[in-house]
Amino acid sequence: MQFISYPSVSVWPELIIRPVASAADIRQRVVPILDQVRQEGDDALVRFTEQFDKVSLSQLQVSEAEIQEAEQVLSEELKSAIQAARNNITTFHQAQLQQPEPIETMPGVTCWRKSVAIDKVGLYIPGGTAPLFSTVLMLGVPAQIAGCKEVVLCTPANKEGKVHPAILYTAHLVGIHKIFKVGGAQAIGAMAYGTQSVPKVYKIFGPGNQYVTAAKQIVSQEGISIDMPAGPSEVAVYADDTANPAFVAADLLSQAEHGVDSHVFLVSVSEKLIQEAQKQIEEQVKQLPRMAMAAQTLQHSKAILVKDEAEAIELLNQYAAEHLILATDRAEILAPLVTNAGSVFMGHYTPEAAGDYASGTNHTLPTNGYARAYSGVSVDSFVKKITFQQITASGIQQVGPIVEQMAEAEELMAHKNAVSIRLASLI
Numbered sequence: 001m002q003f004i005s006y007p008s009v010s011v012w013p014e015l016i017i018r019p020v021a022s023a024a025d026i027r028q029r030v031v032p033i034l035d036q037v038r039q040e041g042d043d044a045l046v047r048f049t050e051q052f053d054k055v056s057l058s059q060l061q062v063s064e065a066e067i068q069e070a071e072q073v074l075s076e077e078l079k080s081a082i083q084a085a086r087n088n089i090t091t092f093h094q095a096q097l098q099q100p101e102p103i104e105t106m107p108g109v110t111c112w113r114k115s116v117a118i119d120k121v122g123l124y125i126p127g128g129t130a131p132l133f134s135t136v137l138m139l140g141v142p143a144q145i146a147g148c149k150e151v152v153l154c155t156p157a158n159k160e161g162k163v164h165p166a167i168l169y170t171a172h173l174v175g176i177h178k179i180f181k182v183g184g185a186q187a188i189g190a191m192a193y194g195t196q197s198v199p200k201v202y203k204i205f206g207p208g209n210q211y212v213t214a215a216k217q218i219v220s221q222e223g224i225s226i227d228m229p230a231g232p233s234e235v236a237v238y239a240d241d242t243a244n245p246a247f248v249a250a251d252l253l254s255q256a257e258h259g260v261d262s263h264v265f266l267v268s269v270s271e272k273l274i275q276e277a278q279k280q281i282e283e284q285v286k287q288l289p290r291m292a293m294a295a296q297t298l299q300h301s302k303a304i305l306v307k308d309e310a311e312a313i314e315l316l317n318q319y320a321a322e323h324l325i326l327a328t329d330r331a332e333i334l335a336p337l338v339t340n341a342g343s344v345f346m347g348h349y350t351p352e353a354a355g356d357y358a359s360g361t362n363h364t365l366p367t368n369g370y371a372r373a374y375s376g377v378s379v380d381s382f383v384k385k386i387t388f389q390q391i392t393a394s395g396i397q398q399v400g401p402i403v404e405q406m407a408e409a410e411e412l413m414a415h416k417n418a419v420s421i422r423l424a425s426l427i
């Protein structure tokens, strides 16, 4: 990691930039893929799967037999871990369901909001470099709680044409049976436009690589809703002298191993902590099966020494991390000062990996600075909030004159008349 000591505020904007592949050439590759899926449907999906995933599929949908088989091949330990994670995620997300609460804004004028599930949703589960079955929980549980009628799942198959059994087992656990062996931009196109096999959906969720993220952003310009531009993973750690350098290093490496385009960011008030964490990183990275990937991420990552906590929090709020770890005894004091982050992990025993898998929070989170304006996926992501209102005869006599005044001032006389005609009928 590059060490930067007491950078002037004027250079902070450069420090917080994430390296992203040039959007232009990704878009150039993705647009034709989407066009061909829209025009040719399944034939295009089969062709791109052969081209990118090196497997020739006669059947795109996963069969019930394959889903049942998955249950047999997984170990009991892994199945009980997935069930326990599912229970925690359900507990945390169940509490997000909001019941309508009628509010009388004026006597006789009652308004309320009702959550209504999005009927058809599409979940993209990354599967290129690692089969992320944990993401099936993060998207499937809130979809189930929200009550979405049709849940479609797309994920790439391996070279044998198989989907990882943990993805199938977890999908079955959260009630998803429409599973398709399609990955990348072509999967996003299939769910956006519909094909002979893959149903068209109204909103697409899920992280993915640059092709997937670009495809989501393109179809979102064509009227398909998406959850957010969840791009390559990232973590920022604030650590002071009370932090354990080995824990700090482990947390940074946990996200560095996601991909060469991941991003990790260490901020500290202690040069000693930074030096010891760097040593620990060098030690620990050698033990990782994905060492090469993690090492490449570390090359474009930074460790920054700042003068005090206030400066650290200011820099971290500007960075707006997908994940922010407060590795300090003062986490409860600093957490209220955090205004931009996808998810915050407080104290020395709260690794991001806990939130990635099983603590209960959602790991599909805004990256690349989008945490300044976007929330992570929740039950709210799977519903529309429809407002209702009912005004009684006495209520219209209360609110009517206000509406008449404003409509006239906006010179919208038909608006005014829609109230006046009612008031006249009550005389």
Ligand SMILES: NC(=O)c1ccc[n+]([C@@H]2O[C@H](COP(=O)([O-])OP(=O)(O)OC[C@H]3O[C@@H](n4cnc5c(N)ncnc54)[C@H](O)[C@@H]3O)[C@@H](O)[C@H]2O)c1
Pocket (backbone or CB within 6 Å): 029, 048, 052, 053, 125, 126, 127, 128, 129, 130, 132, 135, 156, 182, 183, 184, 185, 207, 208, 209, 210, 211, 212, 230, 231, 232, 233, 258, 259, 261, 262, 322, 363, 364, 365, 366, 367
């Ligand atoms: N933000 C989050 O919540 C979050 C969570 C988990 C993972 N992630 C990120 O998701 C990403 C997963 O990426 P991945 O690649 O492992 O899996 P992926 O499933 O996103 O992409 C693999 C697919 O990309 C397509 N593809 C591969 N090479 C291509 C090419 N040259 N042109 C066009 N299409 C091509 C293939 O069809 C393949 O199926 C990582 O970057 C990881 O950091 C983010």
Ligand SMILES: N[C@H](CO)Cc1c[nH]c[nH+]1
Pocket (backbone or CB within 6 Å): 132, 134, 135, 232, 233, 234, 255, 322, 356, 363, 364, 365
């Ligand atoms: N950290 C990822 C979100 O950026 C989520 C994840 C899934 N599996 C492991 N981690």
Ligand SMILES: [Zn+2]
Pocket (backbone or CB within 6 Å): 233, 254, 255, 258, 356
């Ligand atoms: Zn992770």
